[in-house]
Amino acid sequence: MIIFLMVVFLFCMYWLFWMSNTRRIEKFTASLPMPPSLPVIGHAALFLGNTEKILKNLEDIASIALKNNGAVKLWLGPKLYIAIGNPEDAQLILENCLDKDVVYRFLRPWLGQGLFIAPLRLWKMHRKILLPVFHNKVIEEYIGVISKQADVLTERLEEQSGKETFDVLSYISACTLDIVFETSMGEKMDVQHWPDTPYLRARHTVMEILNKRLFKVWLQPDCLFKLTRYAKEQKKNIDLTHKFTDEVVQKRRLQFEAKEAIGINNTKDSAYSKVTIPSGVGAVVGAFAIHRSVDLWGSNANEFDPDRFLPERSKNRHPCSFIPFSHGSRNCIGRNFGMIIIKGIISNVIRSFRIQADEVGPLKIEMLLFPIRGHQIKITKRMN
Numbered sequence: 561m562i563i564f565l566m567v568v569f570l571f572c573m574y575w576l577f578w579m580s581n582t583r584r585i586e587k588f589t590a591s592l593p594m595p596p597s598l599p600v601i602g603h604a605a606l607f608l609g610n611t612e613k614i615l616k617n618l619e620d621i622a623s624i625a626l627k628n629n630g631a632v633k634l635w636l637g638p639k640l641y642i643a644i645g646n647p648e649d650a651q652l653i654l655e656n657c658l659d660k661d662v663v664y665r666f667l668r669p670w671l672g673q674g675l676f677i678a679p680l681r682l683w684k685m686h687r688k689i690l691l692p693v694f695h696n697k698v699i700e701e702y703i704g705v706i707s708k709q710a711d712v713l714t715e716r717l718e719e720q721s722g723k724e725t726f727d728v729l730s731y732i733s734a735c736t737l738d739i740v741f742e743t744s745m746g747e748k749m750d751v752q753h754w755p756d757t758p759y760l761r762a763r764h765t766v767m768e769i770l771n772k773r774l775f776k777v778w779l780q781p782d783c784l785f786k787l788t789r790y791a792k793e794q795k796k797n798i799d800l801t802h803k804f805t806d807e808v809v810q811k812r813r814l815q816f817e818a819k820e821a822i823g824i825n826n827t828k829d830s831a832y833s834k835v836t837i838p839s840g841v842g843a844v845v846g847a848f849a850i851h852r853s854v855d856l857w858g859s860n861a862n863e864f865d866p867d868r869f870l871p872e873r874s875k876n877r878h879p880c881s882f883i884p885f886s887h888g889s890r891n892c893i894g895r896n897f898g899m900i901i902i903k904g905i906i907s908n909v910i911r912s913f914r915i916q917a918d919e920v921g922p923l924k925i926e927m928l929l930f931p932i933r934g935h936q937i938k939i940t941k942r943m944n
Contacts, residue, residue, distance in 0.1 A: 585640055588838040592633040592642065593624050602635025604777045611924035612932065614775055618925065622849035630849070636777075641842040645849035647856065647880035653843050654880070654888035658683070661842045666773050666780075670766055670798050675893060683890070690893060699897050702743040706901055709738045710908035712752050721913065721941045727934035730755070732905065739901055745808045759804045762797035769794045771926045847883050848929075856881050913939040 597603050606617040622645055625632040630646025644650050664677040671677055675686050692698070713735040720726050734751040737760075741749040751760065769790050773779045785791050837843055854861050856878070857868065867873065869882075880887050885895035892898070909915070916938040920931045 582638075585838050585841060588836050589633050589640070589642065589841075592631055593628045594633045594635075595621060595624060597635055601637055601777070604636050606634075607636075607775055607777065611775070611926055612922065615923055615925040615929075618848060622846060622852065625846060625849055626853055626855070630853075639842060641844050642837050643844040643846045643849075645846045645853065647850055647878040650845045650847075650850060650883065651878070651880040651887060653837075653845055654883075654886060654890070657843055658888075658890050663774075663842075666770055669794065670770070670801070687889075687893065694893050694897060696896060699900060702739075702897070703900070703904070705742050706739055706904040707908070709735050709742070709752070710905050712738070713905065714908055714912045716752055717909065717913065717939060718941065721939055723938075725918075725936045725938045728937050729935040732935075735905060736901060743897075745805075747808050747811075759801060762800040762804075765797045766794060766801065767927060769797075774927065775925075845883070845886075850880070851882060853881075912942060914942060915939055 595603060595606065598605055606621070607614055621632055621634070621643060625643055625645035630644060630649065632643050632645070634641045634643060644653060659680050660677050667677050673679070673682050673686075675683060675690060678686055713731060716731055716734075717728075731752075734755050737751045738749055741747045741751075749757070751757070772790065773785065779785050779788065779790065850856065852861050885892035885898070917936065922932045923929050924932050
């Protein structure tokens with residue numbers, strides 16, 4: 561009986577604290593719009609259902625934000641998130657709020673305290689160590705590897721030349737993995753010829769489970785997730801990927817030794833250009849909304865128009881209008897490396913083939929955006 565009363569007392573104290581904090585937060589954010597919500601779970605129901613439905617809900621949320629100075633609020637249970645859809649506030653948030661949100665805890669069993677999700681103190685230390693590795697002069701040394709693997713990709717694509725449409729994603733992914741493994745780990749995986757390896761199968765399984773946790777609310781609490789078969793399956797496959805990377809790192813260390821005897825949490829009340837974010841509230845920078853803003857990109861915002869990135873059309877554009885690698889000091893450390901890989905692969909492919917493609921069509925959201933029909937293209941060999 562005493563234990564029951566203590567539990568009730570603690571629950572009541574937590575409820576009073578939560579209500580007091582909620583009133584303070586609501587006072588700061590009263591002017592922000594939000595979609596219809598449900599008691600207790602708030603807007604969590606918007607993230608239930610299949611990936612196409614979730615994406616449609618995100619599009620609706622983005623539409624609300626873009627009609628209201630680029631901001632909208634969402635309650636996910638007791639946690640409030642403010643989604644930002646304008647580049648001005650996105651810049652201020654990404655340059656000042658450097659702590660990652662608790663939602664990234666799902667990645668910790670796999671990535672540990674790596675650069676992407678590390679707490680601020682560790683991130684500063686790790687980033688300082690890794691920056692020289694991604695210096696432009698170092699990256700230029702990888703061009704030979706990129707060119708070689710792009711040639712392999714071209715050879716592999718020849719089997720599709722002159723045929724019907726096919727999904728090119730698997731070809732591009734295999735080429736990218738070969739480049740990343742050989743440059744960052746010094747390990748030649750030859751994924752383009754042998755795509756079915758234990759490591760890659762384990763990696764794919766881990767990503768599938770993480771995606772399920774991200775969009776299925778009942779799998780998010782650790783206490784519930786550990787009761788499912790996914791927890792055991794995730795651990796087994798994470799252990800396999802860690803074993804592989806540990807072996808590669810150990811091999812590289814021995815080689816080196818033989819030769820010589822790497823979402824945002826707001827921690828204080830912050831007023832931005834169009835919204836005030838109270839401390840303890842999660843800030844979500846909605847690149848999905850910013851990249852599709854008619855105000856920023858014109859009436860053809862959703863159309864494929866590479867000329868929009870020409871220097872003369874980009875001259876007066878806000879730096880956070882396009883943020884595929886995020887922005888600020890916690891942006892993607894490998895952004896220049898990524899761009900070189902993209903340019904190397906594209907230039908090699910378009911020199912070898914003519915490419916035809918229809919509209920991408922409807923999308924679905926997993927950890928990334930994907931076309932429901934796949935990345936369908938048709939290629940024809942160029943005649944020299």
